[in-house]
Amino acid sequence: MESFYLGFYQSEQSPTIYTQGNLPVGEANKLYKKLSTHDSFTATTSLTQHSSSSDDYVKIKRSFFNILLVIFIAITGMVLLVLLIKLVTRKTPDRSIEGKVMGTWSGLYRFSKVEIEKAINYGNSKVSLGSGSAGRVYQGVLPSGQLVAVKHIYKNAMSDSFTREVERLSKIRHPNLVGLLGCCIENGEQYLVYEYCGNGNLAQNLLRSDRVLPWDKRVRILKDCALALRFLHTHPDGCIVHRDIKLTNILLTETMEPKLSDFGLAKLIGIEESKVFTDVRGTIGYMDPEYMTNAKLTTASDIYSFGIVVLQLLSGKKVIELDIEARETLTTKAKDAALGRRPLEDFVDPRLNGELNLKDFESILRVAVLCVASSSRGRPTTKEVYDEMNKAWKNTFTTTPALARRVTRQLSMSRSRSHSLSMEFMEGKTPLFNTLAILPLWVLRFYMINGSSSSLC
Structure with a gap:
């Protein structure tokens, strides 16, 4: 006889007994008769259909798998x-x-x-x-x-x-x-x-211990920087405010020609706008106090920063440690010297050893003091600043024969370099954009020789 299984599961009404396997018919009938005499049980074999409880078990198993x-x-x-x-x-x-x-x-x-x-x-x-x-x-x-x-x-x-x-x-x-x-x-x-720019930035040249930045070069740098600012502030597409004018952002070429750099904070003001309200950014010590207070950005903010640059070139003061307190000390001393409250010589860079034109020094100082006025209404325009710097440069250029010879020699060197780049481009040795970059230099050099600003900006 082969083995078979006998089992039951308990329900709320009565237990149900079932068998599974190859059970002989006679034995199955005897078992059925015995169980049928007990009214509490119901026999079920595997030969019949599954009970409702088995169906529920299969359904639960499939639902769990689906989940x-x-x-x-x-x-x-x-x-x-x-x-x-x-x-x-x-x-x-x-x-x-x-x-x-x-x-x-x-x-x-x-x-x-x-x-x-x-x-x-x-x-x-x-x-x-x-x-x-x-x-x-x-x-x-x-x-x-x-x-x-x-x-x-x-x-x-x-x-x-x-x-x-x-x-x-x-x-x-x-x-x-x-x-x-x-x-x-x-x-x-x-x-x-x-x-x-082979000569680094203006801060490095002003603070060098082995060499003094001459007076004529300082005037020329100020004049050219003012010219660049005038170009930015009167641009045809709208006024461009630099927002970070400082000595370290003024680079110098091999001929000590200044180049304004770092336009990462520059802001464009539309032609029909005179000011914009924006987040306050810049370098502490150079930032316009009015702009820091009300976040109103105008060209006057650049004028203030340029005024701080001018005062440092005139006095030769250190700029690396410049902060708000040092700035206030510098501007107060400059105002006192401009108003005659203290000798003018007290504000002159002692390393110049008196090799400067005090009349031009005084006129530049007065412009710088106006640039750092606490209110933007009292500050000059970029054009007015440039005109004063250009006037001082003309006086320096015409009254110093040695300077005129040096500038002429530098211009000749620049022309030779420009001619060399042009020849390299014609021979296919220099990319086009390198040659195009030198073309605007001829305009400025023509201007410097003729002393006319009508063709620029």
Whole structure:
């Protein structure tokens, strides 16, 4: 006899006995008769259909499996959705910035990251030219041999710093604004490539211990910077407010020609607007107190910062440690000297050893004091500032024969360099944008020789 199974399950009304297996018919009948005599049981064999309890058991088992399947599908879908969102958000900023860059000015050269790395690593080690809040600047060499300055934008820097620089410098060209040669956006890295200024920034030259910045060069630097400001503030597309004018943002070429740089905070004010309300940004010690108080940005804010620059060039005071308290001390001393409350010589940089024109010094000092007036209403316009600086430069240029000879010699050197670049371009050795960058220089040099500003701005 083969084995069989006998079991039962308890219900609320009566227990139910069932059998499973190959049970002989006779034995099954005997078992059935015995069980049928007991009115509390009902015999059930595997030969009959399943009971309602078995059906319920199968249904519960299938429902549980379906629930697990749904949960698994939901979790998988959530994981895929999160990965998709991360992938999209990682690539979207680069595409957005890239579209803005390429749509700004078609003449802006697009460097690859390989070209940038080759330019920076041309020697045994990287040469750092300095760093700021937005990034670090390295010296680079292009395949043509031209020296350039490469700024690597920090990833945690302001997201609009890169875009502002590209939008502003790619649209404007002026001899006293640093030239933007190209940019690079690749794998989340951002680079800006500028023309190289071999003499560093103005702060470094003012504070050098081995050399004194002569009076005539200081006047020329102030005149050219005022000219650049006038160009920005009267731009046909609208007034461009720099917002971060300071000595370290004024670069000097090999011929000590100043170049205003770092347009990461620049703000465009529409033609029909005279002011805008915006977030307060800049460098402490150079920032307009009125702008810091009410966040109202106008061209007068740049005038104030330029006034602080002028006072430092006149006095030779240290600028690295300049803060609000030091600024107040500097401006108060300047006002006292301009109003005759203290000798004028007290404000003169002692390292000049008296080699300056005190009359021009006094006129520049008075303009600077007006520039740093506490109220913007008392400050002069950019045109008025430039006119005074240009007048002082003319006096310095015409009254010093040695200076005239030196300037003429520097202009001859610049012409030779310009001619060399032009010949290299004609021979296919220099990119087009390098040659175009030198063309505006002829305009300024023509102006310097003829002493006329009618053809500029």
